[in-house]
Amino acid sequence: MVGPMDVVKCIWLPQRDEMRVILQKYIVDISLFYHIVHVPSLQSLVEDIYAGLEANVRVDVGGVLLLLSICASTTYAWSPPDDIRCLFANSAEANGQSTFWIKQALDVIGHSQKTAHASLECIQGLIILFFVFCNHESVSFRARNVFMYAISMATELLLHRIDDPTASSMPTLVRMSEAKKEIGRRVWWFMVATDWTLAQFSCPQEGVYLIHKHQMAVNKPRNTNDEDVIEGVDIIDRPETEATCMSYFVQRIRLAEVCRALLDRTPVGTQASESIAYQDILDVDAKLNKFIQNAPSFFSVNYPGLDELPATDIRRSLFITAQRYMLNLLVHRQLCDAEDTTEGEDEVAGAWKILHEVQDQFPPAAKLLELSIKILRKYKIKHRALDLLQQQVSGIAPYNNSFPMTPESANQEIRMSSVQQNIGTETENVLLEQHWQMLEGKMDLNTIDWDKLFWGIDAPFI
Known part of the structure; x- marks a missing residue:
C-alpha cells in the first residue's frame, strides 16, 4: 500500500525495437573492451524483460539496471556514423541522453540497496555504469563508489569462491550452472583487473587495491567465444594463439598482474632508496617486455601477413583491430620516454x-x-x-x-x-x-x- 506521503518513482526504458538497436551498438562497438556479458544470454534477457513488462509482471531489478547502464554507455558513445541507425535525430541528441539514463540507473541502484538485491546482471550493470562515470567525470568518488558496490555484491554472491574446493557446501554456488559460473569468472576477474589497475591512478585509492590474490579462489575466464558457452555443454578453453571475443580480456588480466606486482614492490608509506627504485624500474620494464613478447601475434601492430589473410578472418575483424591498438597503447605508454x-x-x-x-x-x-x-x-x-x-x-x-x-x-x-x-x-x-x-x-x-x-x-x- 502506498501512503499519501510516499513517492512512487517511474523508471523509463526505450521501446523494445529501440532497445534492440542500442544493444546492437553496445555489442559491436563497446563490449569488445570489457566483455563481461554473454551476448546470447543478454539478448534473451532483453526479450524476457520486455515480455514481462507487456504481461504486467514483475521484472528482474538487476536486468533492468543492466539495460539502463547499456543505454547510458551507448548514448554516450554514439557518434555521427551511428546516425544511419535512425534512432536519434543526430549524435548530439544521443549524447545528451546519457545523463538521463545515468539518473535512471542510480534510482534502480538505490532500490536494489533498499531491498538488498544481488544478482550477476546487477553487477554487470554496475561495472558498465562505472565506466560511464569514468567517461563523464574521470575516476570520481561516484565512479569508485559504484565500483566498490559491485565488488561488495560480487562477494555476497560468492563470485570470489566459484572454484573453491569446498564450493559444494555453498548453496549459492551449487545452484549456479557451469555456463553461469563462466560468466561469473569474467565478471570477477574483470573487477580484479580493474581494481589492480585503478591503484595506478591519481585518486584516493592510489597505491591501494581491494582484492588480494590470496583471498579468492576463482579460475581465470576461458579463452572462448560466447557461442561456445552453452548450458549443459563442456566449455572449450582455446589456446591464446587463437583469436576469440575473450582474447583481449585474457591479455588485460595479464597486464593487470604486472601492475599489481609493481604495487607490491612499493608499499604505501614507504620510500625506497634510489638503487632499489632503479632496480624495480628495470624489473618492471623486463616484465612489460616479456608481456609484449608473450602476447598473441595477432595483437602486434607489426603482425606479419595480416594483409594476406582473408577478409573474413577474425584477426582482421574490427573488434580485434581495435583491441590490438588499445592493448599496445596500454603497454607502450609505460615504456615511452617522458623527457620530451x-x-x-x-x-x-x-x-x-x-x-x-x-x-x-x-x-x-x-x-x-x-x-x-x-x-x-x-x-x-x-x-x-x-x-x-x-x-x-x-x-x-x-x-x-x-x-x-x-x-x-x-x-x-x-x-x-x-x-x-x-x-x-x-x-x-x-x-x-x-x-x-x-x-x-x-x-x-x-x-x-x-x-x-x-x-x-x-x-x-x-
Whole structure:
C-alpha cells in the first residue's frame, strides 16, 4: 500500500525495437573492451524483460539496471556514423541522453540497496555504469563508489569462491550452472583487473587495491567465444594463439598482474632508496617486455601477413583491430620516454584546441573551457600548460586561423572575448564550485593535487 506521503518513482526504458538497436551498438562497438556479458544470454534477457513488462509482471531489478547502464554507455558513445541507425535525430541528441539514463540507473541502484538485491546482471550493470562515470567525470568518488558496490555484491554472491574446493557446501554456488559460473569468472576477474589497475591512478585509492590474490579462489575466464558457452555443454578453453571475443580480456588480466606486482614492490608509506627504485624500474620494464613478447601475434601492430589473410578472418575483424591498438597503447605508454616536454605541451595544446573548436556543438565544452581557466587562475597554478591555455584563449595560438569564416566562428570569437574579460572577476570565482557541480563533476576543488593533475599528461595510460 502506498501512503499519501510516499513517492512512487517511474523508471523509463526505450521501446523494445529501440532497445534492440542500442544493444546492437553496445555489442559491436563497446563490449569488445570489457566483455563481461554473454551476448546470447543478454539478448534473451532483453526479450524476457520486455515480455514481462507487456504481461504486467514483475521484472528482474538487476536486468533492468543492466539495460539502463547499456543505454547510458551507448548514448554516450554514439557518434555521427551511428546516425544511419535512425534512432536519434543526430549524435548530439544521443549524447545528451546519457545523463538521463545515468539518473535512471542510480534510482534502480538505490532500490536494489533498499531491498538488498544481488544478482550477476546487477553487477554487470554496475561495472558498465562505472565506466560511464569514468567517461563523464574521470575516476570520481561516484565512479569508485559504484565500483566498490559491485565488488561488495560480487562477494555476497560468492563470485570470489566459484572454484573453491569446498564450493559444494555453498548453496549459492551449487545452484549456479557451469555456463553461469563462466560468466561469473569474467565478471570477477574483470573487477580484479580493474581494481589492480585503478591503484595506478591519481585518486584516493592510489597505491591501494581491494582484492588480494590470496583471498579468492576463482579460475581465470576461458579463452572462448560466447557461442561456445552453452548450458549443459563442456566449455572449450582455446589456446591464446587463437583469436576469440575473450582474447583481449585474457591479455588485460595479464597486464593487470604486472601492475599489481609493481604495487607490491612499493608499499604505501614507504620510500625506497634510489638503487632499489632503479632496480624495480628495470624489473618492471623486463616484465612489460616479456608481456609484449608473450602476447598473441595477432595483437602486434607489426603482425606479419595480416594483409594476406582473408577478409573474413577474425584477426582482421574490427573488434580485434581495435583491441590490438588499445592493448599496445596500454603497454607502450609505460615504456615511452617522458623527457620530451615539447610533446607533452603539444598534447595540452591539442586538448584545448578541441574544446575550443567544439564549443558550439557541445555546450559543456565551452563551460569546461571557461571553468578551467578560472580554476587555474583562482588557485594560482603556474605551469606551462596554463601559458598555452592563456595563449589559445587570447588568440595568440597559431591555430586560430584554421577556423572557417562562418557565423559560428564569429560567435566563438565573441564568446572567448567575453571569457577573457570576465576571467578575473572575483564575483564569478565565488560561484566557481557551484558551476563545477553543474557539470556533475562532484569534486572538491580544494582537495585536487594540481601537480598530479599536470603529471597525468605523462602518466601511464593504464
